[in-house]
Amino acid sequence: MNLPQKFEDKMKELLKEEYPSYQKSFEEERLYGLRVNTKRISVEEFLKICPFSLEPIPWIENGFYYDGKKEFPAKHPFYHCGLYYLQEPSAMTPANRLPIDEGDCVLDLCAAPGGKATELGAKLNGSGILVTNDISNSRAKGLLKNIEIFGIENVLVLNEEPGRLVEKFPGYFDKILVDAPCSGEGMFRKDSKMVKAWEEHGPEYFSEIQKVIMRDAYEMLKPGGMILYSTCTFDLSENEEIISGLLEEYGDLELESISPGYEGFESGLDKEGKTIRIFPHKMKGEGHFLALLHKKGLKTEMNNRQKEKGIKFADEFLEFIQMLNISLPLEQIVNRKDKLYLLPAEIPDLKGLRFLRSGLFLGECKKKRFEPSQAFAMTLKEEDFKNTLNLSVSDERVMRYLRGETIEVKEKRKKGYCLILVEGFPLGWGKYSDHKIKNKYLPGWRATYA
Ligand SMILES: C[S@@+](CC[C@H](N)C(=O)[O-])C[C@H]1O[C@@H](n2cnc3c(N)ncnc32)[C@H](O)[C@@H]1O
Known part of the structure; x- marks a missing residue:
């Protein structure tokens, strides 16, 4: 691979005698990773049903390597039911090493397409709140899809400049x-287009943006809270220098050690050696930088509840929820132009902010009927709904369903909405009538491959 001279000179200076071995790493294949959605399935259970040949990623308990030349997990029904996320192995580290406690208010400020947000949501496992944001509208749409596939319900998906969030969320987040x-210097081997992008916008350009984003993040952090900062680049000005600048500016911030460690991690060049660098010649990961910051002070309680009260629900919705074997907290459901959303228990005022989603979209009340959403289906288990069709992964109807076709069923079901599952994991809705299931799988999510 042809690397820019300026980049090579900088890396020689950074890595010194290790530079030749870094350069040699470009002769090796890029790495492919799969991360299990532990909100949906344990690693142990996943390995029992996993059809791919996997090798554990030693520093990520739910992460695995796969051979991206031979296996195509994005084209498997298990991908459609959110059993895993495909992610470069070193990129799994930041969300894995940010300590999350049950009930935390968590912000993922630059979240699209959701590789890290989906892991944060899985770690919260329905408790607390996950606020995800990305400045790019098109990328935020991809983020929303991944959040929904993963079945994460206690979530907001925003599309804002970080500075605009500060007014709404001052000192709000635990993590x-x-x-x-x-x-993106750590992505050169994975995607050679990154080299060209680097030549157009290099470290000088990004370090200015990073400084602004980190000041905004600091303002939104509670006393006692933590920020995990990460990049997939090697330049000092985007990594250690961002952190030292913040520590100088804010006396109540301190660097924390990142735990657990791993033999392949290299200490960063901060004074205390507490930041981490991942280099492709030192371990099986493309490249990352991580720093964990702690804001001194005592952790405070969650903000006050802001419930919308006195809502009346359409009979069709009330009828639909009779089919559920779980109860929904009706006081947390809001109606926005006939679309129903289940809000997280704690929700800030979002007035004036651009957002793609607040809470879980349950479905839409249409003329005399309620249409449950794809996102709602993705949060359910087989035992949660009274009308289900659970298919085996080898059943040819699975792929036909994912392509949007009507499928036939021998056994009778109750007329109306039916939750379609594969091996017990939700895929989406269908409508049963007369031994046929009319396809209700979200058109934008349909499989376009055979
Ligand atoms: C490294 S990517 C995030 C990847 C994501 N965390 C994941 O794991 O899938 C950085 C993101 O920051 C967003 N971004 C760019 N400029 C930004 C800014 N000024 N403020 C906030 N986000 C920004 C980009 O749209 C991009 O999606």
Whole structure:
């Protein structure tokens, strides 16, 4: 691979005698990773049904390598029911090493397409609140899809400049992930287009953006809270220098050690050696930088509840929820132009902010009927709904369903909405009538491959 001279000179200076071995790493294949959605299935159970040949990623308990030349997990029904996310192995580290406690208010400030947000949501496992944001509208749409596939319900998906969030969320979050936009030097082997992008916008360009984003993140952090900062680049100005600048500016911030460690992690060049660098010649990961910051002070309680009261629900919705074997907290459901959303228990005022989603979209009340959403289906288990069709992964109807076709069923079902599952994991809705299931799988999610 032809690397820019300026980049090579910088890396020689950074890595010194290790540079030749870094350069040699470009002769090796890029790495492919799969991360299990532990909100949906344990690693142990997943390995029992997993059809791919996997090798554990030693520093990520739910992460695995697969051979991206031979296996195509994005084209398997298990991908459609959110059993895993496909992610470069070193990119799994930031969300894995940000400590999350049950009930935390968590912000993923630069979240699209959701590689890290989906893991944060899985770690919260329905408790607390996950606020995800991305400045790009098109990328935020991809983020929303991944959040929904994963079945994460206690979530907001915003599309804002970080500065605009500060007014709404001052000192609000217990934990913040800033996976900053960066010059992407760690992605050169994975995607050679990154080299050209680097030549157009390099470290000088991104470090200015990163400084602004981190100041905004600091303002939104509670005393006692933590920020994990990460990039997939090697330049000092986007990594250690961002952190030292913040520590100088804010006396109540301190660097924390990242735990657990791993033999392949290299200490960063901060004074205390507490930041982490991942280099492709030192371990099986493309490249990352991580720093964990702690804001001194005592952790405070969650903000006050802001419930919308006195809502009346359409009979069709009330009828639909009779089919559920779980109860929904009706006081947390709001109606926005006939669309029903289940809000997280704690929700800030979002007035004036651009957002793609607040809470879980349950479905839409149409003329005399309620249409449950794809996102709602993705949060359910087989035992949660009274009318289900659970298919085996080898059943040819699975792929036909994913392609949007009507499928036939021998056994009778109750007329109306039916939750379609594969091996007990939700795929989406269908409508049963007369031994046929009319396809209600979200058109934008349909499989276009055979
Ligand atoms: C490294 S990517 C995030 C990847 C994501 N965390 C994941 O794991 O899938 C950085 C993101 O920052 C967003 N971004 C760019 N400039 C930004 C800014 N000024 N403020 C907030 N986000 C920004 C980009 O749209 C991009 O999606």
